[in-house]
Amino acid sequence: MTELLWGKEPARTRGPKPAITLTAIAEVGIAIADAEGLDAVSMQRVAGELPVTKMALYRYVPGKTELVAVMSDLAMGGPPDRPDLPWREALRTWAVDLYDGFTRHPWLLQSTIGRRLLGPNELAWMERGVAALTGTGLSGGEQLDSILVITSHVRNIAQQSTTFPGHTTGLTEEDMQLSLAEILSTEADRFPHLTTAMRTSAGSENQGLEFGLQRILDGLELLISGRTD
Amino acid sequence: MTELLWGKEPARTRGPKPAITLTAIAEVGIAIADAEGLDAVSMQRVAGELPVTKMALYRYVPGKTELVAVMSDLAMGGPPDRPDLPWREALRTWAVDLYDGFTRHPWLLQSTIGRRLLGPNELAWMERGVAALTGTGLSGGEQLDSILVITSHVRNIAQQSTTFPGHTTGLTEEDMQLSLAEILSTEADRFPHLTTAMRTSAGSENQGLEFGLQRILDGLELLISGRTD
DNA sequence: GAGTAACTGTGTCTGCCGGACACAGTAATG
DNA sequence: CATTACTGTGTCCGGCAGACACAGTTACTC
Structure with a gap:
């Protein structure tokens, strides 16, 4: 194998x-x-x-x-070549590249979960990820954990934003939103905070990738700047 | 349905x-x-x-x-009742509760991915998540994005740390580590940063949940404190 | 050159799976 | 009592992964 x-x-x-x-x-x-x-x-x-x-x-x-x-x-495939950048930008473009890969082949989200043997390309992606973090003062374990968090986030966003051919229950994003809206309208009292959150978030969507990414990078920056002091 | x-x-x-x-x-x-x-x-x-x-x-x-x-x-099931806490602690215990749920029924990680209709319990979990963030000054969309990031992280950690009955290729965690170690020893020059990161992280494991969680919460805190100023 | 060993592709078979469908039995309504 | 709506059953289908025996092909060895 x-x-x-x-x-x-x-x-x-x-x-x-x-x-x-x-x-x-x-x-x-x-x-x-x-x-x-x-x-x-x-x-x-x-x-x-x-x-x-x-x-x-x-x-x-x-x-x-x-x-x-x-x-x-x-x-x-392997990660695309990128010019050297400060760790934060490097990690961000890495994440975006990864996201692009997943949207190109959405089924990778299904096939690359759980325990499995790693291939050369998957390792190359990890390599570029940790490479971005060398010299930040983070330990090896912390570097690995960091790229893991980012990977999780990228995967999850890709999962919910890309439309899968076949396989899924045939639900469109609309179907989901519609059913959700209907439920929230009839059971609003059971989910008050959720209801208002949903209502005020109606129009703006699709920047989920950047939002989470910036939070994670902010968190890492805090750790790193505290570490190098 | x-x-x-x-x-x-x-x-x-x-x-x-x-x-x-x-x-x-x-x-x-x-x-x-x-x-x-x-x-x-x-x-x-x-x-x-x-x-x-x-x-x-x-x-x-x-x-x-x-x-x-x-x-x-x-x-x-529904999220367990928890006493009211400041948002950060509330969100953290929420995440840990979620993690516990996933380790109790690991197959939920498989069955609750992608577009699907949401049940009352799943919505209740979301409700408790956003509830923790009300009053932080975050918009509805930001609140939803925040709990999404945390959910991704929790799921991913649960995925890699829990051992699945059946289904998977029958690989133990050891098998993976072993094969990885072997590859990195023979191909160390292709993955230099990864190799050193792995080597220095050898012993310490299993705090991946807390690590990522703290980074994300730090990131959120930065956003929130900037928002309420 | 002849024989043999190692290899490749094929056809057949088994045991699973989800699900369609026709049918018989049962309980409440008129 | 007849009708109607419902429940459970048996049979059947197409599709799946894979085991296995077998025939054909090629290269090495005598």
Whole structure:
């Protein structure tokens, strides 16, 4: 598995040439996931778009889990190169880059949760994240925790702002808002603070990413400036 | 669907008495999910632990999606009562309570993502969250964004710290750490900052919740104190 | 060159899953 | 008593991941 993700080929010897490649498989999977959601990716479906049957895929990949892992690391790609910046700006652009990645492939939000083996690209993202924080006086653990907080935030915003192809219950953002509004109107007394908060926030939306990001960066700045004193 | 979650019964008239109840179904589902993970919850399995066949469940619930929604809101429960506290302490205990909820039913992390209809308990949690922030001078939108950031953080920490029954690839935390350590040892030059960060963070773990929480609260405090001036 | 070993792709089969649908039984209403 | 509305059941479908035996292909070894 680690070998799959890190691209160690087992050095072919005899036997027929493979008809396809792992990367080709992963790319097909990515295309399907992009277009129709992660749930549309089945071994059948992937094989159907390759000159090969379903079972042949198992020659390249131990199981679906591993396929999705390979797809994920490939789709994620590495973090884009950015000029050196002070830690705060560096971390902010890092977060925005990450957000862009998730909006490009929304299914990554599903496929990269929980305990899993990390691929080279995912590690490269982490590398750039902690790199931004070296020299701030934060300990290694604090650096890791910091980028973790930011990652959580970015993921969550991406989740709620991007519209998923397939998979979801077919609810539009409108449906949700509508149902929520209806509930809050009939049960306003049970949720007074929520009701007024919702009402006064009606128009302004979509700056959730920046809001949370600035709060977190502010918090980090406080810690860092206290640390370097 | 909204009716299901909000417990509006359709006022029975004729026909046989139902053999079971929606809540009973949900409770069975919760028990299974707690013990073996959300993926172990199938209509078959749930019906198997009730005096009823699989198809009978569809008399109580339109489909599996809705069953999981009902299970989720029920398992989540309402937020515990807490004494009134200044906003920062109130928000912190709110976050910790939320964290406890997620560790009690880890599968909630899976079942409560993305666009979905909100149940009474989920709204009650939000209510308590924004309630903590009223009177801080934050706008409604800011209040909502604030509790969203905290929720993301809590969820993410819960995700990585709790061990899931079933479902996941069967990786233990050790497996991950081990594989990571191995990779970083062979490819240390590709991830220099990450490597040193990992090395220096070796022993100390598990305060990820508090770390991020304090940073976020610090950030909010900065905003709030600037706002009330 | 012949034989063999290692490899690739295929077809078939099993056991799950969610759900559609027709049907029989049951309880309240007229 | 007949009708009507409801509940639970059995059967069936398509789709899924994957196990496994098998046939074809290629390179190495004698």
